[in-house]
Amino acid sequence: MSISTKTLGLMMTLVLWSGIAAGQGPTLPTPGDELPPDMTLPTPQGYAPANNTSLGSATDRDGLGGMESLPAAQDGEYDLTGDGSCPDGGGFWNQIAPIESTGSWLQRGFWYAEADAVIYNRMWDRADTRYAAQDSAVNNPPVNGVSLGFNPIFLNTNRLLILDGGQPGEDAAVRATLGHFLFRDSRNRDHSLEFTAFGSGEWNQERVITSDQPFGLFVPWRIDGGNTSFDNSSRQSIEYDSTFTSFETNYRVRQRLRSDQLVMDANGSWHRAANTGFEREYLVGLRFMQLAEKFDWQAQDIAVTGADGEYFIRTKNNLIGFQMGTGLTYQTSRWSVSALPKGGVYINDATGSIFLNYTADDTHDANLRLTGNDLSFVGEFKIQGRFHITPNTALRAAYEMMYVTSVALAPSQATFLPEFSYLNTTGDPFYHGTSFGFEAYW
Secondary structure, eight states: OOHHHHHHHHHHHHHHHHHHHHHTSBOOOOTTOOSOOOOOOOOOTTOOOOSOOOOOSTTOTTOOTTOOOOOOOOTTSOOOSOOOOSTTOSSGGGTSOOOOOHHHHSSOSSEEEEEEEEEEEEEOOSSOEEEEESOGGGGOOOBTTBOOTTOGGGOSOOOEEEEOTTOSEEEEEEEEEEEEEEEEOTTSEEEEEEEEEEEEEEEEEEEEEEOSSTTOBBOOHHHHTTSSSSTTBSEEEEEEEEEEEEEEEEEEEEEOOOOOEEEEOTTSOEEEEOOOEEEEEEEEEEEEEEEEEEEEEEEEOSSSTTOOEEEEEEEEEEEEEEEEEEEEEEEOSSEEEEEEEEEEEEEEEEEEEEEEEESSOOTTOEEEEEEEEEEEEEEEEEEEEEEEEETTEEEEEEEEEEEEOSBOOGGGGOOSOGGGOOOOOOBOOEEEEEEEEEEEEO
C-alpha cells in the first residue's frame, strides 16, 4: 500500500469518527417533546465550567467558529457548549447523549399515593328471591320434587314481593393506597411496601306490596314451610342493605423500563426515546375484609287488623387471609395499559342475628345469634390504562371485577322455623364496574 493510500485512509477514518461524535450530541428539548428534560452527568474530576460562552472565535479547539453563543454549563450539569474545559479537551465527553433512562424518569420518589373512585354494580344471587304474593297458591309445597307454587304462570296475580338478584345496581366506593419505596434490585425492579384501604360503598334496595283486598298476601312455602308466618297480611315491605370494607398490606415488586434508545431524526440529529416494552409485577400480602348486611321484613294486618310482624336479620363476615397477585403492563414514555389479577383464600368468621316479633302473638317470636366458620375466596381483576401528566403524576381508569365466595348473606337467612335455624354461608356476591383515579410519587 502506498503512502498516499495510507494517508487517504487515515483522513477518511478521522472524518467518520468526527461525524459520529457530532451525531451523538444531544438535541435541546422542544415543547411537546415526550422525553424527559436533559438530565445531568457527574462532573469530571478537575472540571471547571468555562467563563467564556462564545463559540465564535477562530481559535476554538473544536473549530466551531461562527456558531451562535450558548450559555455556559452550570455546576453539575452536562456541558453542551463544547468549550473544551474538561480533561479530554472538549472531545468525546461533550458529544455523547446524557446517560439517563426514561425508566428512571417515571415514578421517581420514596413515597407514592394512589386514590380511585370505584363504581361497582353488585350481583348477589343468580335468580330473584320472592317473598310474598297475592295468591294463596304460593303456600303449596312442591309436587313430585318440582315447585310450581311461585311460578307466575300458575298464579292469578301480578302482585309479587321480589328482591332482584342483580340489584340494587351501582354504587361508588373509595380506594386509597399509600406506599413506600424500599430498594431497587440488580434486575431493575422496585421493591416497595404499601397499605390499601377500600370501602364506603352501600348497596340498598327496598320493595313494598299491598293487597287489593284485606289480608290477601301470602308467604311462599319455600320460606315458611307451612309454619306461622306473615300469611294473610295486607301490606309487606322489605329492605336489603349491604356494605364492605377492606384493609390490606402488600409487598410489591415492580419492573421498570429498560435504558433509553438513541434514535436518529430525519435531519440527522439524535435524541433519546423511551425503550417501550412489557413490565411485570408481583405482590404478596395480608388482607382483612368485612362484609356486613341487614335485611328488614315487615308486615301489617296479619289475619286481623292491627296485628303486625317484624323480621330483622343481621349478618357479618370477617375474612382474613393471605393473597398473591401479578400483573403485566405495556409501558411507554407517557401511557401504559395493564392487566392485574390477584386473589387469596380467607378464613371467614361469620355471625348472624335473627329477631322475629309478632305484636299479637308472642309464641312464635325469636331472638337468635348464629355463628359459622368457612373458607372463602376473594379474587379481583382489572384492566387499567394510565397517562402520565408529569413524570411523578398520572391519571388512570380501569374496568374492575371482584368475586367473593362462601359468605353469609342476610336474605338467605329468612326462615320461619327458628328452632331449626342455622347460618347459611353459601352466598357468592359478584362486583364489577369502572374506576377513575390518580397517582403521585414524591
